[in-house]
Amino acid sequence: MNPTTPSNQSILIRNPAAVMSGRPGDQARLGQVDLRIANGRIESIAPNLTPLAGERVIDARDCVVYPGWVNTHHHLFQNLLKAVPSGINADLQDWLAAVPYPRLARFTPELARTAARLGMAEMLLSGVTTCADHHYLYHAHGTVETGDLLFEEAAAFGLRFVLCRGGALQSAGDHPGFSKTVLHPETLDQMLADIERLKARYHDSSAASMRRVVVAPTTPTFSLPPELLPELARAARGLGLRMHTHLSETTRYVDFCRERFGKLPVEFVADHGWLGPDVWFAHLVHLEASEIAMLAESGSGVSHCPVSNARLGSGIAPAPRMAAAGMPVSLAVDGVASNESGSMTHEANFAWLVHRAAHGAAATTVEEIIHWGTAGGARVLGLDAVGTLAPGQAADLVLYDLNALRFDGFHDLAVAPVAAGEPVRVRHSIVNGRVVVENGEIPGLDLEALRRDAAQGVRELLD
Numbered sequence: 001m002n003p004t005t006p007s008n009q010s011i012l013i014r015n016p017a018a019v020m021s022g023r024p025g026d027q028a029r030l031g032q033v034d035l036r037i038a039n040g041r042i043e044s045i046a047p048n049l050t051p052l053a054g055e056r057v058i059d060a061r062d063c064v065v066y067p068g069w070v071n072t073h074h075h076l077f078q079n080l081l082k083a084v085p086s087g088i089n090a091d092l093q094d095w096l097a098a099v100p101y102p103r104l105a106r107f108t109p110e111l112a113r114t115a116a117r118l119g120m121a122e123m124l125l126s127g128v129t130t131c132a133d134h135h136y137l138y139h140a141h142g143t144v145e146t147g148d149l150l151f152e153e154a155a156a157f158g159l160r161f162v163l164c165r166g167g168a169l170q171s172a173g174d175h176p177g178f179s180k181t182v183l184h185p186e187t188l189d190q191m192l193a194d195i196e197r198l199k200a201r202y203h204d205s206s207a208a209s210m211r212r213v214v215v216a217p218t219t220p221t222f223s224l225p226p227e228l229l230p231e232l233a234r235a236a237r238g239l240g241l242r243m244h245t246h247l248s249e250t251t252r253y254v255d256f257c258r259e260r261f262g263k264l265p266v267e268f269v270a271d272h273g274w275l276g277p278d279v280w281f282a283h284l285v286h287l288e289a290s291e292i293a294m295l296a297e298s299g300s301g302v303s304h305c306p307v308s309n310a311r312l313g314s315g316i317a318p319a320p321r322m323a324a325a326g327m328p329v330s331l332a333v334d335g336v337a338s339n340e341s342g343s344m345t346h347e348a349n350f351a352w353l354v355h356r357a358a359h360g361a362a363a364t365t366v367e368e369i370i371h372w373g374t375a376g377g378a379r380v381l382g383l384d385a386v387g388t389l390a391p392g393q394a395a396d397l398v399l400y401d402l403n404a405l406r407f408d409g410f411h412d413l414a415v416a417p418v419a420a421g422e423p424v425r426v427r428h429s430i431v432n433g434r435v436v437v438e439n440g441e442i443p444g445l446d447l448e449a450l451r452r453d454a455a456q457g458v459r460e461l462l463d
């Protein structure tokens with residue numbers, strides 16, 4: 001079985017309490033309708049569909065159906081670095097220096113695999129069906145194998161997967177965190193050779209692709225000399241690959257950019273060919289109005305990571321203003337070493353709340369948050385057949401089980417997973433027409449063995 005090919009099993013999802021489409025505004029709610037899935041696609045959505053001979057029927061009576069979450073920015077290796085004491089009260093810069101960077105060289109392929117499996121399992125059980133991982137465990141004398149194993153594990157879990165191939169091209173003496181890694185950065189040629197290899201082996205540019213490769217240097221100004229940014233952009237566009245990186249996560253970053261280059265960060269990347277509908281940035285917490293206008297005008301997108309930004313004390317990204325300006329907005333958990341949760345349900349709940357706390361009750365709606373976390377994510381990744389529930393779209397969807405005490409008393413169950421947040425159980429999850437969560441469990445996963453591997457991994461990564 002090739003896990004990237006769609007399942008040809010026909011599935012009928014009957015009688016859900018509510019179905020959300022992933023679209024914004026008046027198009028968000030599909031009401032009480034049944035859904036038929038065949039050959040990896042949604043075949044029909046209508047009330048009272050009749051089961052076909054040989055069809056699997058899922059009774060969704062106590063469930064609401066959402067499009068699967070599209071998590072557009074993760075660092076899966078960080079799943080073995082949650083709540084490291086030396087970083088728990090630190091800001092971004094000190095946290096980078098204390099938590100991930102000193103351990104980069106200690107990540108063997110085995111540890112990277114355990115971390116990825118832990119993260120993928122948690123994501124699936126929170127309703128994620130597509131993940132883009134910003135993977136930067138690369139250095140001159142390391143192995144490129146860790147990128148390959150992410151594709152292998154995503155295929156084993158049945159997750160739609162985008163590898164954002166990160167890494168540094170300078171030793172970043174400017175950055176107090178990276179300078180502690182004692183790692184030698186790759187050369188541009190090494191990075192590009194691996195990107196071309198990954199593209200040839202895994203990349204599928206189709207609208208319902210299960211595997212994509214993205215060019216994603218870790219952070220402009222810190223992880224590569226400015227003159228290499230246009231070269232990477234040219235290479236990415238020549239290969240037909242999208243581009244991703246961190247930007248404007250903290251005021252310190254903005255100040256650095258201003259002092260060093262005399263420009264705001266978005267102006268700086270614009271000058272180096274890094275804006276466009278094929279580019280999206282993680283964070284964008286600190287933006288001037290002129291930068292939002294430039295991003296919107298160019299079609300550049302954002303991975304909004306509100307929990308990580310709050311956890312590190314970085315601020316609250318102006319996601320509602322970015323959306324209002326027309327930017328593609330997506331949601332992401334970021335690495336769980338600065339989140340402590342890899343749940344997109346938790347992220348959506350916090351995203352719904354935090355903008356209302358800061359800017360008033362009109363700042364966000366549940367429908368808009370679902371749109372950001374599903375169709376918005378698919379848009380920044382260029383996966384046009386993903387993120388919305390409609391006939392012809394990829395069959396990526398989640399059945400949240402609301403048959404639990406904490407959901408008794410709800411007048412509107414459609415909003416319950418986002419409004420109430422975790423814990424909420426995913427009863428079934430389907431990716432590409434294939435059932436990847438069955439009755440709250442991941443078929444074929446030895447959970448106890450994975451948890452033992454995780455405990456061992458933490459022991460190996462202790463200070």
Ligand SMILES: [Zn+2]
Pocket residue numbers: 073074075134246282334335
């Ligand atoms: Zn990140």
